[in-house]
Amino acid sequence: MSSVPVAVVTGSNKGIGFAIVRALCKQFPGDVYLTARDPGRGQEAVAKLQQEGLRALFHQLDIDDLQSIRALRDFLKEKYGGLNVLVNNAGIAFKVHDTAPFAVQAEVTLKTNFFGTRNVCMELLPLMKPYGRVVNVSSMVSSSALGGCSQELQQKFRSDTITEEELVQLMNKFVEDTKKGVHDKEGWPNTAYGVSKIGVTVLSRIQARLLDEKRKGDHILLNACCPGWVRTDMAGPKATKSPDEGAETPVYLALLPSDADAPHGQFVSNKTVRPW
Ligand code: NAP
Numbered sequence: 001m002s003s004v005p006v007a008v009v010t011g012s013n014k015g016i017g018f019a020i021v022r023a024l025c026k027q028f029p030g031d032v033y034l035t036a037r038d039p040g041r042g043q044e045a046v047a048k049l050q051q052e053g054l055r056a057l058f059h060q061l062d063i064d065d066l067q068s069i070r071a072l073r074d075f076l077k078e079k080y081g082g083l084n085v086l087v088n089n090a091g092i093a094f095k096v097h098d099t100a101p102f103a104v105q106a107e108v109t110l111k112t113n114f115f116g117t118r119n120v121c122m123e124l125l126p127l128m129k130p131y132g133r134v135v136n137v138s139s140m141v142s143s144s145a146l147g148g149c150s151q152e153l154q155q156k157f158r159s160d161t162i163t164e165e166e167l168v169q170l171m172n173k174f175v176e177d178t179k180k181g182v183h184d185k186e187g188w189p190n191t192a193y194g195v196s197k198i199g200v201t202v203l204s205r206i207q208a209r210l211l212d213e214k215r216k217g218d219h220i221l222l223n224a225c226c227p228g229w230v231r232t233d234m235a236g237p238k239a240t241k242s243p244d245e246g247a248e249t250p251v252y253l254a255l256l257p258s259d260a261d262a263p264h265g266q267f268v269s270n271k272t273v274r275p276w
Pocket of ligand 1: 011012013015016017037038041061062063064089090091092093112116137138139140195220225226228229230231232233234235239240
């Protein structure tokens with residue numbers, strides 16, 4: 001078993017995830033895994049970094065596929081005996097002009113952004129080594145979407161005692177409410193992406209609390225963040241930040257020094273903790 005530290009970035013064959021891997025290759029003292037659901041796209045991305053003189057390793061990972069997540073988990077357990085840095089970056093967004101019915105957009109978006117991310121956490125968080133760092137890439141849109149929720153929902157999403165089960169129930173309820181055409185009446189905002197990212201931010205707050213309860217002595221820090229508005233296939237060419245600039249906050253959180261005890265359980269953008 002290797003004692004080399006190991007970092008994993010989900011959805012990193014392109015966009016912000018790719019830039020996070022690039023930065024970690026330069027700054028993280030260990031093995032860095034670029035992961036992708038499509039091995040061809042993943043290997044191509046690894047080769048691109050190699051041309052820049054950087055060495056990333058590849059492992060397949062489709063966060064929608066529990067078997068794929070478990071295969072990565074078993075690999076990490078066997079080869080490294082755990083994991084030091086996990087960046088949950090993989091995500092999707094329908095284009096504004098997409099004509100798919102809202103209920104379809106809701107189901108598909110939450111499947112990857114919330115439920116896929118949660119499944120990765122369920123399988124990989126138990127592997128986190130002491131002083132591990134976990135970064136869940138959310139979005140400022142989670143904050144604006146929270147503001148668009150009913151007072152009752154806002155209270156639930158801001159609660160310091162909400163459980164993961166309660167959050168999962170609420171995320172499922174959103175999808176069901178869109179199918180019944182009652183999401184408006186039930187207090188949800190008109191953004192499936194926004195609700196999925198509310199899920200990611202609230203999940204991060206819950207997970208940080210659980211780490212405090214169960215593994216306080218291990219000094220693991222877990223945060224949600226927004227990379228900013230970044231020029232990628234998702235956000236388009238008009239966005240203000242380059243992918244490397246978008247990677248800065250996630251990388252800052254992934255490399256928090258071992259004597260840091262904060263931020264933890266926070267929503268961070270531009271390396272600054274934001275109110276939730
Ligand atoms: P992107 O260029 O579209 O890249 C998304 C990445 O996620 C791709 O590598 C994609 O793989 C991967 N992915 C999608 N579904 C996956 C799955 N089921 N399993 C594994 N990988 C999957 O988007 P981006 O702008 O870099 O976004 C990265 C993260 O930042 C997302 O979570 C996004 O919501 C968040 N974010 C972005 C912005 C922005 O302005 N760009 C702002 C706020 C937050 P494929 O190539 O196979 O599709």
